[in-house]
Amino acid sequence: MIAEFGLAALWLAAAFALLQTFAGIGHWHGFSPALASLTRPVAVVQGLLCLIAFGCLIWLFAVTDLSVLLVASNSHIDKPMIFKLAGSWGNHEGSMLLWVTVLSLAGAAIALFEKRLDQQTLGAALFAQSLLGLGFFAFLLFSSNPFERLDPAPPAGAGLNPLLQDIGLAFHPPTLYIGYVGLSVAFSFAVAALLTGKVGPTFARAMRPWVLLAWIFLTIGITAGSYWAYYELGWGGWWFWDPVENASLMPWLAATALLHSVAVLATRDALRAWTIMLALVAFAMAMAGTFLVRSGILTSVHAFAVDPERGAFILGLLAIYVGGAFALFGLRIGVVREGKTFALLSREGAIVGNNIFLSVILAIVLVGTLWPLAAEAMGNKISVGPPYFNRTTVPIGLLLMLLLIVGPLLRWRGDLLARHKALWIPAGIFILLFAVLMATQSQAGVWPILALSLAVATALGSILPLVGRNLLRTPLSVWGMALAHFGFAVSVAGMAAESGWKSEKLAAMRVGETAVVSGWEVKLADVRPVVGDNWVALEGQMQVRRGGDVAEMLPQSRQFSSPKQQTSEAALLTRWDGQLYTVIAAPAEGDATDRWQVRLWWKPFVTLIWYGGLLIALGGVLALIGRIGLFRRKRSRNNPWSGA
Known part of the structure; x- marks a missing residue:
């Protein structure tokens, strides 16, 4: 009933x-x-x-x-x-x-x-x-x-699916969905603006809280999903450029650009066409992600549908809504009056540069995600993996970080860089740190060292907009911006440290034997059976030591009966400077040596990736609270940051 x-x-x-x-x-x-x-x-x-x-x-x-x-x-x-x-x-x-x-x-x-x-x-x-x-x-x-x-x-x-039987499933999909579908509000507002021709600061101020809310939930969902995959799938990675991972990243990139653009429209009545276009693109990317996950064209733990008729239905909706919206944009954008102009070297100019970089990264990810699918439909099989994405997106992402340092310090309409002597501080820190790391840690590679140096400079630069202000009277939106930029720098620092300085050890160990990875001694003390609510497992009892730091880790190899599937449950030991990550698997079939397959990673400062993601989301929450009028601070008329 x-x-x-x-x-x-x-x-x-x-x-x-x-x-x-x-x-x-x-x-x-x-x-x-x-x-x-x-x-x-x-x-x-x-x-x-x-x-x-x-x-x-x-x-x-x-x-x-x-x-x-x-x-x-x-x-x-x-x-x-x-x-x-x-x-x-x-x-x-x-x-x-x-x-x-x-x-x-x-x-x-x-x-x-x-x-x-x-x-x-x-x-x-x-x-x-x-x-x-x-x-x-x-x-x-x-x-x-x-x-x-x-x-x-x-x-x-x-x-x-046993891989989905994790507490992360209770939070990851709903937060992503609120983010995805929250962008529908921006889409509907943009369509309404095209229909009525009314685009201006009032429209942008109405749209901004909805975009901000969707962006916050997208950020939390992606951060939670990354950590879930990291500890649940047992392969030790935090991002693999899986097509469904990309499907969540693309709306976030578009929403980030939209968030900056709508702020300029709300504050300075500029970037009208940019704002409308990005609102349509952001929801188009959410629709494209829906098609990828539910069309049956992907094989992934995230992909649910395998019925091509359902995929055709969603593709039809994608064509109608997105195609119709962009057709409307082409027909009606001419009735939207041009916003106010500004100099190239201004805060608006920096935000345009930010939007261009984000759009280029979005295009790279979109092409890299869809091209293999299009090639397979034409009878060819090609693989586009991490090397393509890393080599193309990382340099642009680093340029984007430079804008994060400079942009918030610039004035609206126009400015002179020479006026901002404070920029020498992050610039000097970057040059010094890059030189020291290249001289002492060159084995990590140029890109991780460059990213880490820029991350430290960006973290410092994110604080500069708060220097010299009455912090008690500073608008929450400014605090939110500074915290979000700081969180981005923290995440990049974690990515760079993990990519350049991680260590891995693959060993076949008998009970009582010891392996070493990055100064950690790992002893396989015992392997014992464990029974859960709906699974059985072989659990490795590992005694780990680094100097006087002693701990126990319990990785498992689980067997589920409904449905039948085997999974690896990683054990993680978190310390201030990183995580020790351990995985155990049963001996290969026919191996009579009683050796267990043990995989060990030491991942320096990897947790900064997710702490940074949470800081980004928290920055968004502060900005949202400020924008909807709660705890609103008084603004000074002479304050160039008012309305930032």
Whole structure:
């Protein structure tokens, strides 16, 4: 009965989305005040109905209702409760229902809280948001019904992919989805602006909190996903340029550029066309990621669907929404008046440079992700891996870091670099550190040394905008900018340190033997069986020592029965200067020597990667709090940072 109730709520939500589409047109054109008055309440009811439908799905997973096909295919009666609940979105249909729910709730939030947009633009935005929803409602109801029944019901259920049976699954997908679908608000606002021709500071100030919120959740989702893959997959890497990883990175790059562009439009009434275009591109990248994950063209732990018909449906939606939006951009951008001009050497100019670099990186990642798929469709197999991405994106990323140092110090409209004597401080630190590291640590390579030196200089440069200010009266948005830039520098420092100075040891060890990696002595003291809630494992008991630092590590080789799969559970030992990472595997079949395959890594300062990601997100949170009016600080008229 719960399944039927959830399906009914989904159908009703789709009907309200259709009603909202017509009401939004009435709101936008103003030809029917009665119809226009329905726009806001209909959007709110649609969001509530979707929330009810998704709540029903979670309940079905919680009680393990195996008469529902989705539950039987992705859950098991013996699975721990947390993974039963997380399993509701750890599959194709459930994840798409989550997508539609967030999309509808975003529309409801616009209807409830958006007060800055004029009524015409608001109606057009809600029209665009409901139009997006209609396509995804059709996809769910006609192609991916999450409430489909199964008769007869199986006795136990197939279970969830063991790699997804991790607490990270409870946080990683929902945060990413809020980020992805949050960009739909920026998309709808941009479409509305093109329809009405009203683009200016007021429009940008209305859009900015929504973009900031989506960007914060994207940052948290990518950071959490990177760490989940690092410790769960057992291969010791934090980013492998997997197509689905790239699918999350591309919207973040576009959203980062959009965030800077919309700030300029809100503050200085410039970059109008840039802002509209980036809003369309950001959501286009989110749609492209949806297609990659759910089309069946990828084989990945992230990829859910294997039905090409579903992929064709999503590709059709991608063509309609993105193609239609860019066609509208081409037809209507001419009615958007040009914003105010500025000098090349100005803060606006630095932000344009920032946007160009981010767009180039986005294009590189997009081509590297899609080209192998296009080549395979034409009968050729090619591989585009980390060497391509690293060699092309790293130099541009380092140039971007230079802008992070210089840009925030420049004045609006125009400036002179010679006026900013403080720039000599990070410049001097960079030159000195680069020279010392090249002289003493040249084995690490030029690029890691260059990146680490720039990261330290950028971290110092991020603090300079706060120097000489009354910190108690400094706007939270400025604090947020400084913290986000500092967090970016911290992440890059971790990436550079791990890439240039990591050590690896692969050993075949008997119980009682010792291996050494980067000063750590690792002794395999014992191997013992361990039984979990829904798995059994062989657990290595490792005694590790570095000087007087002694600890125990317990890596596992797990065997799941539902479904049958073997996984490696890494053990991590975190210290202030890095992490010791250990993985154990059973002896090769036919090996009678009782030697266990042990892989050891020492990864210096690797945790800075994720600490930096959290600092970036925290910077966004501070900026968001400042922008929505909470704890707003007074600004000085003579302060060049006001409105930054």
